[in-house]
Amino acid sequence: MIDVQALRYRWRGAARDCLAIDALQLEAGRTLFLHGPSGGGKSTLLGLLAGVLLPTAGTVSLLGTSWAELSGARRDAFRADHVGYIFQQFNLLPYLSVLDNVLLPCRFSALRRQRAAAAAGSPREAAAALLRRVGLSEALWTRPAARLSVGQQQRVAAARALIGQPELVIADEPTSALDSALRDSFMGLLLQQCLDAGSSLVFVSHDERLAALFDHSVSLPEINHAEPEAVA
Amino acid sequence: MRAILGIALRSAWNRRGTLSLVLLSVALSTFLLLGVERLRSDVRENFSQSVSGTDLIVGARTGPMQLLLYAVFRVGGATNNVRMDSLEAIAKNRAVAWMVPLSLGDSHRGFAVLATTPAYFQHFRHGDKQPLALAQGRPFAADLSGVFEVVLGAEVAERLGYRLGDKLTLSHGASGMPGAEHGDKPFSVVGILQRTGTPVDRTLHISLQGMEAIHLDWAAGVPLPGQRTSAEQALRADLQPQQVTAALLGLKSRAAVFAVQRAVADFEAEPLMAVLPGVALDELWDVVGAGERALLAMSAMVAVVSLAGLVAVVLAGLNERRRELAVLRAVGAAPRHVLLMLAAEGAMVTLAGVLLGVAAVAGAVLALAPWLQSTYGITLTLSPPTPAQWGLLAAVLAAGFLASLVPGWRAYRLSLADGLSPRS
Numbered sequence: 016m017i018d019v020q021a022l023r024y025r026w027r028g029a030a031r032d033c034l035a036i037d038a039l040q041l042e043a044g045r046t047l048f049l050h051g052p053s054g055g056g057k058s059t060l061l062g063l064l065a066g067v068l069l070p071t072a073g074t075v076s077l078l079g080t081s082w083a084e085l086s087g088a089r090r091d092a093f094r095a096d097h098v099g100y101i102f103q104q105f106n107l108l109p110y111l112s113v114l115d116n117v118l119l120p121c122r123f124s125a126l127r128r129q130r131a132a133a134a135a136g137s138p139r140e141a142a143a144a145l146l147r148r149v150g151l152s153e154a155l156w157t158r159p160a161a162r163l164s165v166g167q168q169q170r171v172a173a174a175r176a177l178i179g180q181p182e183l184v185i186a187d188e189p190t191s192a193l194d195s196a197l198r199d200s201f202m203g204l205l206l207q208q209c210l211d212a213g214s215s216l217v218f219v220s221h222d223e224r225l226a227a228l229f230d231h232s233v234s235l236p237e238i239n240h241a242e243p244e245a246v247a
Numbered sequence: 248m249r250a251i252l253g254i255a256l257r258s259a260w261n262r263r264g265t266l267s268l269v270l271l272s273v274a275l276s277t278f279l280l281l282g283v284e285r286l287r288s289d290v291r292e293n294f295s296q297s298v299s300g301t302d303l304i305v306g307a308r309t310g311p312m313q314l315l316l317y318a319v320f321r322v323g324g325a326t327n328n329v330r331m332d333s334l335e336a337i338a339k340n341r342a343v344a345w346m347v348p349l350s351l352g353d354s355h356r357g358f359a360v361l362a363t364t365p366a367y368f369q370h371f372r373h374g375d376k377q378p379l380a381l382a383q384g385r386p387f388a389a390d391l392s393g394v395f396e397v398v399l400g401a402e403v404a405e406r407l408g409y410r411l412g413d414k415l416t417l418s419h420g421a422s423g424m425p426g427a428e429h430g431d432k433p434f435s436v437v438g439i440l441q442r443t444g445t446p447v448d449r450t451l452h453i454s455l456q457g458m459e460a461i462h463l464d465w466a467a468g469v470p471l472p473g474q475r476t477s478a479e480q481a482l483r484a485d486l487q488p489q490q491v492t493a494a495l496l497g498l499k500s501r502a503a504v505f506a507v508q509r510a511v512a513d514f515e516a517e518p519l520m521a522v523l524p525g526v527a528l529d530e531l532w533d534v535v536g537a538g539e540r541a542l543l544a545m546s547a548m549v550a551v552v553s554l555a556g557l558v559a560v561v562l563a564g565l566n567e568r569r570r571e572l573a574v575l576r577a578v579g580a581a582p583r584h585v586l587l588m589l590a591a592e593g594a595m596v597t598l599a600g601v602l603l604g605v606a607a608v609a610g611a612v613l614a615l616a617p618w619l620q621s622t623y624g625i626t627l628t629l630s631p632p633t634p635a636q637w638g639l640l641a642a643v644l645a646a647g648f649l650a651s652l653v654p655g656w657r658a659y660r661l662s663l664a665d666g667l668s669p670r671s
Binding site: 058061062065067068087088091092094095096100102105106107108109110111119120122123124175187 | 254258574582583
């Protein structure tokens with residue numbers, strides 16, 4: 016599923032490596048909790064896992080395909096097909112409706128469009144089903160995303176990451192803007208939906224209390240040999 | 248492809264406040280470009296439609312353009328008159344088919360008065376060799392009964408509300424100064440011409456004898472003191488004109504045109520000249536052309552400025568949209584999609600601006616056409632764009648699209664550099 020080998024990453028113009036990870040694996044359908052301090056290269060690692068960044072040395076593979084072997088356009092298509100991504104906040108395009116935001120990955124990936132249609136009859140039905148499951152009332156679906164509360168926005172983001180059953184869902188501190196009650200319910204539904212969709216989940220947070228909910232837990236400073244350095 | 252265009256449209260709509268200002272400036276520059284070009288082509292069209300079927304215009308020696316301007320367009324004035332017997336001698340040339348003398352100088356409430364012979368209605372042509380046609384009534388009579396008869400151009404009749412049988416008086420000179428009225432010799436309307444879209448519409452036509460009659464008791468532009476000639480007395484006087492302003496010549500064969508032109512130039516009794524209307528018009532366009540090109544160049548500058556504004560506005564907004572670009576990248580958009588989105592946004596704004604500009608030109612044509620027609624005699628028509636106008640529109644659109652590639656390229660670079668984590 017995910018296979019990281021002898022990874023080195025150095026930002027352009029930087030004097031030292033930001034990441035140096037010898038090995039990191041995740042099997043299909045499992046969940047991984049990745050924690051570490053801010054500025055520790057977590058977002059950089061996620062960028063590498065999602066194929067937006069390419070390693071300076073070593074390989075990062077998803078589903079047996081090394082990102083570096085793909086052309087730029089193929090990487091984007093591969094990511095659209097197989098990766099769902101949730102940001103810390105501001106996940107949604109404010110000018111699109113909630114439903115259109117959830118459907119965005121289907122616009123860029125034929126594979127996810129087909130899977131969504133296969134699962135629920137049509138991509139729209141799949142989006143509706145996901146929104147119901149993350150507990151967003153139907154009255155909100157046609158609203159512009161900008162009108163939603165932060166908690167609602169994160170749930171829409173989860174629905175979007177999961178539509179069309181991508182093999183991998185990456186979540187970059189998606190709960191840090193939520194209060195504890197919202198955080199717990201969000202965690203519950205994210206894990207459940209990943210389980211239902213059969214998606215692997217890589218979840219990054221500095222909040223170590225969440226680690227118990229995951230199959231695996233990794234501390235980034237422990238596996239990263241690169242000397243700590245302020246990342247821009 | 249279609250996915251990203253839909254998103255681009257929604258995104259642009261979300262920022263419609265700023266973008267509509269840019270759209271307005273593009274619309275304004277399109278309006279200017281197209282308006283100038285339309286006015287230019289319509290004015291040319293109007294001018295070249297004004298006279299046809301006339302092979303030569305004969306007048307006292309002056310510039311060819313002046314002669315054309317006052318004989319056909321009633322613009323400016325003649326410095327010297329032509330003796331009638333000279334014209335009659337020229338008309339005897341074997342190559343000449345017809346000669347129509349013209350006498351100008353008086354006016355009626357701002358409209359020019361042209362004294363001529365009934366042959367004018369027979370020989371004068373405009374547009375595509377179309378003859379003059381009467382909408383109502385008849386031409387003025389050739390004999391004494393026609394001395395105080397007037398035939399009105401369509402615009403004159405319409406604007407001043409004259410109908411057949413109405414009486415009107417003429418003013419001396421073009422300015423219509425008070426006290427310079429030929430008030431004692433009223434003319435009655437016997438005919439109204441159909442609209443031609445040429446200066447004929449804004450002209451009152453009287454006979455040469457009528458022109459003589461109203462000036463019997465005048466000398467050097469003022470009424471002679473103590474001398475009053477009544478209309479009845481005038482009819483008994485010698486009304487044969489000694490001098491006229493110019494004459495239109497028609498030839499039996501166009502091949503003789505240069506020979507006749509030479510003969511007129513070599514005429515010994517007085518210094519005369521003959522011009523070919525087409526050649527004189529070309530000369531006019533040469534002079535006017537520089538001004539036209541300057542106007543068009545200014546309009547093009549305005550277009551460049553407005554497109555620079557488009558680039559500036561979209562570029563300035565880009566930094567705040569890095570989050571939006573990252574979200575698009577995260578759901579699978581490639582940097583080239585981002586480039587396409589920004590380019591499409593600029594192209595849409597330009598296209599909407601151009602369409603608005605075209606609509607504004609159409610609106611302005613509809614709104615201004617009556618005023619231009621009555622004030623300058625220029626007929627603006629609401630017609631589909633000419634090839635030159637299509638060219639201008641295409642140039643604005645192409646320039647707008649190319650200009651939009653600048654923010655598009657910047658967004659492409661940004662989304663490559665930022666990936667999923669925009670640094671601001």
